[in-house]
Amino acid sequence: MQIRKYEASNVQEALIKIKNDLGPDAAILSTKRVRSGRYPLVEVTAARDNNYDRTKHRKEETNLDIASLRGEIDDLKALMLGVKNGELIELREALNTFFDTVGMSKKAMYGGQLSRIYYYLIARGISRQRACRLINTLKNNLSAGGVGDYNAIFKFVVGLITKSISVTNGTKVKRVVAFVGPTGVGKTTTVAKLAACFTLEKKLKVALITADTCRIAAAEQLKIYAKIMGLPVEIVSEKKEFKRALNRFADKDVILVDTPGKSRNDKDYMEKLRDFLALDIPVETSLLLSLTSSQENMLDTAARFGVMNYNNIIFTKLDECVCFGSIYNVIDQVGKPVAYITNGQNVPRDIEKADPAKLARTIMEDRLN
Template identity: 30%
Template sequence: MLVKTFQAASMAEALRMVKAELGPDAMILSTKKEKTGGLFGFFSKQVYRVTAAIDPVRKPAPSAPVPPAYREQQVRERTAKEDLENSMLAPLARELRELRERVEALSRREEPARQEPETGLPQMAAAQEAGISLNNIPRGDLEEIKKLLLNTLAKSQEGGGARTIQWPNAEQSAAEGQTGAEILPEDSPLAQELSRNGISTDLIRKILDTLATLPVEGGSQTVRSRLGETFGRLIKFAGTLKLRKNSPRIIALVGPTGVGKTTTTAKLAAMYALNRGNKVALITMDIFRVGAVEQLKTYSRIMGIPLEVASTPKELEKAVEKHAACDLIFVDTAGRSHKDKEKLDEMKNFLDNKIPIEVYLCLSATTKDRELEEILSRFSIFQISKVVFTKIDESESLGNMINLLMKDNLQIAYFTTGQRVPEDIEVATSAKLAELILRGAPNE
C-alpha cells in the first residue's frame, strides 16, 4: 500500500492534490489543520495536512452510492456566485420569452389581418397587444426576428462560466434611451445582491440612485468599481493615519467584550511599526481579563515595541508622557458590556483627562443590526472618532455594516479579517468595502 501526506493552504486544495497524484480511489487516512512557522504563533501560517493511501495492485471496490444527505449538502453548498449568475440571466430570459411570444402572436394574426383590409381590426388589436406596429413589416422579416430571438434565448440559457457584468457607457445609454434608474431597477442583480447582504431597502434605493448619477468615463466599467465609487460618496473612510509633528497620536480602542480589541491593538501596532517604520508604543488598561496583559506583552516583546500598564488615570498620563517621542500610541481598554452603564461611565472618567485621546469603537461584523445600534448608542458617551469592524471573515453577510455606517454617518478606519498579526488588518477603503459586499458575486 502506498501512503503519502499532502500539505496545502486549504482543505480543498489538499484533496485535489490527493486526487491528482493517487487517483479518485485513494483512501483518506487522516486530515489535520495546523499552524506552521512564526514564533509563539506570531506570523504563523495555517496549513492543512491530508494523509491518503492507495493499493496499486488491488482493484478498487465499486464506489458506494452517494447518501441523500451528502447530495443535499452538495446542493446547499452551491456558491453565491452561481446564484447571482442565475439571477442575472432570469430577467433577460423572461424578457426574451415575452418578446418572442408577442412576435409569434403577430405572425399568427398577420395573415387574417391582410384578408380584412377594410377594417384592419385584427391587425390593430395584435399590434396594440404587443406594443409593436405591423405597418410595413414583411412576413419574412417577422420570421427572421423570431429566429434571432430563439437563438439569443438559447444562448442566454446555456450553462458556462461566470458572466461579465458591464455598465453601458454614456453613448450606449443615450442611444438606447436608457436612464440610470432604468439600468439599475430595484429587481436588478446588483439590488438583489445588496438585499442578500442584508442592506435595508431604503439604503439600497439610495445606493442605486447615487450610482445612477455617476458619470461613465471611457467605455464599460465593472459593477465592483462603480459600487466602490458609490460607497466613496455615501460613507466616510478615514484612510491611513496621519502623523503629528511634535506629539504622538493617541488612539484608544473601546468596545464590547469579545470583539477582539487586544488583537486589533497588536495588529495596528505591527502595521505601523513593522510595516511602515513608525515609532509606536502600547498601553493596556485591560487589567481585569485573565491573560490580557500577558497576551499584549508577548506581542510587544516579539515586535520590539514598549508596553505600559495603566490601572489609574494618573498612570495613563505618566505612560503617555514617557513615550511622548513616539509617533503613535495605541491604548487597549477592557471590554465592557453595552448594558453595563456603571462600567462604561467608569471607563469614560478614566479617558476624560487632558490627554488628547482619539476613541475608536471596535465592532464585530457578526453582530446583528439592532444590537449594533444599541452598542453605538451606549458607547457614544466616549465621543467616538471612528469605528473598526472586526471578524469580517466570520460573517456571512455585511449589510449590517453598511446600514450602521450610512444611517449614523460614521467614519470607518479599518477592517480585520482573521487572527493573524499583522496580516489580517487593512485600512478601510470604498473599493475594499465593495469587494467584500460582492465577494460572492461573479467576476466582473
Template identity: 30%
Template sequence: MNLKRYRVNNIKEALKFIKRDLGPDALIVSTRQVKEGKGAFGMFGKKMLEVTAAPGEKKNPSVASKVTTKKALESYRGGKDSVEDTFADTFMRPQKNSALPVADQTRNIMLPIQKELQGIQLTLGDLSSQPNALDKHLVGELKNELGEMRHMIHVLASRSGNLSDPDIPENLLLLYQQMKFSGLEEKFARRLVMEAERNLNGDDLENFAYVKIFLARMLMKIIKITRGLEGVKSSQRILALLGPTGVGKTTTVVKIAAEQMRKHKRKVALISVDTNNRSSSEQLRAFAKLIKAPFSTVKEKAELNRLINSYEDYDSIIIDTEGFSQRNDEQLFEMREIFDERGRIQNSLVLSATSKDVDMIEVTRKFGCMPIDSIIFTKLDESATYGSLFNHAIRFKKPLSYLTLGQKVPEDLEVASRERLVDLLLNISGK
C-alpha cells in the same frame, strides 16, 4: 462536476475551445464579463468574457443535466428537483437545510439567479455585437432563460413584500435584491436605486455593469474612512481600542502595532487599560516583549496621561482596553472618565461584523458616551454578508479605520478603503 473555465475575447473563441476540449455536447454553465489588469475594481483592465462549461451528458453521464431556471422555479415551488441538485449547484453550494427561514430560502434562489442573469445579459450583448459568431440555438436558449428569470425575479420580489414595482428597471431591481440579501437595510437599498433611477437614462439602465458601478460610486460617497492611522494629523499617533468583550480588541492592537512597526517603520509603545485587574493583558505583554516595545498596564486617567507623556519619543501609542458589556453602566462610566476628551487620543470602537445590527446599534449608542473617532470592524472572515457594515456607516456616519479578516497576527488586518467595502457589498471585482 468537471467544469472548465475559459477567459476569451468573445463567445466565438469560447465555443471553439469548448468544442475542442469538451466535445459537441458541452454545456455552457455560466458566462460573465471580467476585467483583466489593475485599477480600482480592475475597472481599467482589458474586458474579457469568462465562460464556464461542462462536458455534455453523452460524454460524462455523471454530469448533472442542463440546468434551467424552470427547474429552479419548480423546486422553489416544491417540485421534484431540489434547488441543491440543480440550478444553485452550478454556482454555489447551498446549505442542505430544509428548515431555512423564508428569507434564506429566497436568498439561496436569488443569488445564483442574479449571477446567471448578469452572465446571460453580458453574453447576449457580446453576441449581438458579433452576429457572425451567433450560434442561433444558443442565443434562443439564452433569451428564453432571460425571460423566465425576469418573471421569477418579479415573483420573488413581490413575495418579499418590498420593492416590486414592475416599472423599476430590471437591472436596478436585481441590484436592489442583491444589496438587500447582503443585509443592507431595505430603506437604504430603496433610496439608492431610486436615486440611480432618477440619474440614469434609459440606455444606461440597460447596462448592468454601468448601473452597478453607478451604485458603487454612490456608496463610495456615503462611506467615510480614515485610512487607518494615516488620517491622524498630529505627528504622534495615539489610538485606543474600545468595545464589548471578545470582539478582537487585543488581537487588533497587536496587528496595528505590527503594521506601524513593519510597514511604517514607526517606534511603537503599548498600553493596556485594565480598571478591574482582570489581567487580560498578558497576551499583549508577551507580544510587547517579542517586538521589544514598552508596555504598561494602567487603571486610571492620570496614570494614563503620565505614561503617554513619558512616551513622547514614540511615533505610535496603541492602547488596549478591557472589554465589557454595553449594558454595564458602571464600567462604561469608569471608561468614560478615562477617554472623555476629544483630540489627543483617537478612540476607535471595535465591532464584530458577525454581530446583529440591533446589537451594533446598542453598543455604538452606549459607547457613544465617549467621543468615538472611528470604527474598526473585525471578523469579516466569519461573516457571509456585509450589509450591516454599511447600515452602521450610514446610520452613525462614523469613519471606518481598519477591517480584520482572521486570527492571524499580523497579516489579517486591512486599512479600510471605500473600494474594498463597496466590493464586499456588490462584488464588483467578481472574486
C-alpha cells in the same frame, strides 16, 4: 313578499346563497332534503319583504366592515405597545418580505433590471430603505438605455456605495490611540497588529498601554505581544497611572491603548472609560465592531458607546462575516469614518486600512481580498 327556492349541497351553502340574494333579513320558510347519498341536495325556501333595499344594505355592510377593521387596527396598536424592540424588527421584516412577495411594494415601483438589482441589494442584507435610495439615485442619474443594462447598473451602485463610505486619513493619526468595544471583538489583537505595522512598515517608535486589569491574564496577552515585538508596555488601572505612563512614553511617535471589554449594557463602565480617556492631550478613540454580530447588535453597540464620542470605527472579523450588506447599513447609520478592517487572527498580517472602493466591492460581491 317575495318567495324563492334555493338548492345546494347543504343548508349552510343554501343560507349563504339566500343571504347574498335576499339579504340578511330573509325569512326561512322550509328546508327539505331532495337527495341524499354521494351528491346530497337540499332545498330551502326563503322569503323577503319587497321593500328590501340592496344598496342600502351594501352600505350598511361596508360601514360594519370599516368599523370592524378600525377595531382590529386598535387591537393591533395595543398589541404593538407590548412588543419588544427585537420582536418589532422581526415583525417589520416579516411584513416587508410579505409585501415584497405579493408584489405590493417595490416590485410595482421598479421594473426590469432595476427590480433585479433591488432584490440583489436586499439579498446582500442592505436595508430596503437604503436599497430604495440607491435605486432612486440610479434612476435619476442613468439614461433610459443605461437603466436597462445590468452590468452598468451594478457598477454604478458599487460607485455610489464607494462614494458614501468615509475613511480616516491615515496621515493624521493622533499620537495616542485608544481601542474600545464590547468583549471579545478583537481589541488586544488589533492593538498588536497595528503596533507591528507601525513599527515595521512605518518605522515609528511605538509604545503600548493596557488598561485591562479587569480579567486575570488580560494584561499578560498584550505583554506577550509586546515582548515578541520588543516594545515597551505599561499596565495601568487608574487615571494617574495612565498619565504617568504617557509621560514615560514622551519620546514615542504612537502610543496604543488597549481597554477592557465589557458588556455594552454596562453604562457605569462606559462613563468611567470615557472619563479615563479624557486627557488634556488629544486621544483618538476607535470603536471596534465585530462583523460576527448582528446588524442590530452593532448599531446598538455604536449607539451605547456614543457617550465616548469615538472618532472612528474598526470592523473586525470580516473573514467570519455572513451578511455583507450590514457593513453598509452600519456605516451609513453611524456616520463615522472607518479606520481599519481586520480579517483574521494572524498578527500582524490580517489588518488593512479601510479602502472605500474595496469595501464597496466586498459589500456587493463577497470579495474579501
